[in-house]
Amino acid sequence: MARWEPNARLRLVQAAIDLFCEQGYDSTTVAQIAERAGLTKTTFFRHFPDKREVLFAGQEEHRRLLAEGVAAAPADATPLGAVTAGLDALTASFTPEQREFAPRLATVVAGHGELRERLAFKELDLAAALADALRERGVPDPAASLAADLGIRAFSAAWGQWITPANSRSFPALAHRHLAELHRAATTLT
Incomplete structure (x- = not known):
């Protein structure tokens, strides 16, 4: 080339x-x-x-997309509704090329402790960005932090499913489904 x-x-x-x-x-x-x-x-x-x-390219872009999605959510959106808007903005940015090489990326990361640690830090950083965006909307803690944590858990689970070759669902649809499952699970904790 x-x-x-x-x-x-x-x-x-x-x-x-x-x-x-x-x-x-x-x-x-x-x-x-x-x-x-x-x-x-x-x-x-x-x-x-x-x-x-090189394996974690786009961290700042991901933070920005989450924050912009949360900010663009309707004024009457619940905290999880705002998280959904953030996830929509982020997951829609992933390309077919990224999906194509993502299974190999996941294998490389899974096989190396330093990379697994970096992934964990990336997820914490994204959760912090999401919580900050929710606080900007007036969502108090601990609701902002909890909603952000659920959002990033949903993102991670959706990504793992999205990169599976047999999957035919969109990344945003998978994120919605996982967030709804986590929300249902959280309501059973009382």
């Missing part, structure tokens, strides 16, 4: 996942990822601070 071709970020992600699957996370270097993508190490570091973060 020529270095000037578009989508350098996506090409780097795909190259990294390919290499991590072929030779392992620890054995793969940034130089190898850049070369596989047809780019330079300098280009890699323009997009990512290190090889770990």
Whole structure:
């Protein structure tokens, strides 16, 4: 591939996942990822601070989409209604290309403790962003934090199902279903 071709970020992600699957996370270097993508190490570091973060691309974008979705929810939306709007904004942003390589991404992350830890931090960060957006709407704690936690649990469960090759449902529909299941489960705790 020529270095000037578009989508350098996506090409780097795909190259990294390919290499991590072929030779392992620890054995793969940034130089190898850049070369596989047809780019330079300098280009890699323009997009990512290190090889770990290539797998978690888009964190700031995900935070922004969640917050914007919550802010755009109708004024009379319940906290979970606002969370649903945030999840809709986020899940609608995922592309068919991401779904295509996501099972391999999940395998790489599952096989490496450092990456599982990074995923857990990412989920905590997204829950914090969601809770902040709910507080901006006037939702007090602990309701804001609890609704945000349910939202991110629903997001994670939906993502796991969405990337399954046999799945035919949309990511937003899966997120709605998982959030509704979690809400029902929470109401049985009394």
